[in-house]
Amino acid sequence: MNKVILTGNLTKDLELRFSKDKGTPYINGVLAVNEFKKDSTNFIPFVIFNKKAEVLSTYAKKGTQLAIFGKLEVTSYFSEEKDNMIYKTTVLADNFEFINSSRKKTNDNKSLNNEDLDTDNLLEELVSDTNLPF
DSSP states (O other): OOOEEEEEEESSOOOOEEOTTTOOEEEEEEEEEEOSSSSOEEEEEEEEEHHHHHHHHHHOOTTOEEEEEEEEEEEEEEETTTTEEEEEEEEEEEEEEEOSOOEEEOTTOOEEEGGGSOHHHHHHHHTSGGGOOO
16 A cells, blocks of 8 residues: 655745646655654655645645645656666655634634634523524
């Protein structure tokens, strides 16, 4: 089974691009992933397509903590300059989640801090007797 789950931080702001043939939106990014037991970091390239790429490009920036879900893809090509095969490993992401996001976006794209949300009143509204199904 080829399944990858990574958590880390984006190394730079993401740029939404479009494929030449069909105009499919995509992002090439790099996730900085800390080693569990060592004091080192791996920089893992990933690509994500379609609507998820559009969402990620809108709300993520350098330093954003993400979980990336996908599979590994290894591509290779012959380098005449180096006279050998070059291998590149990339994560083909099919989903992602924001981790420890302290900001939320409203419908009009204004930033809103979690502290600004009136969660007590919201919870009371959701759990009121009139909203219960029984």
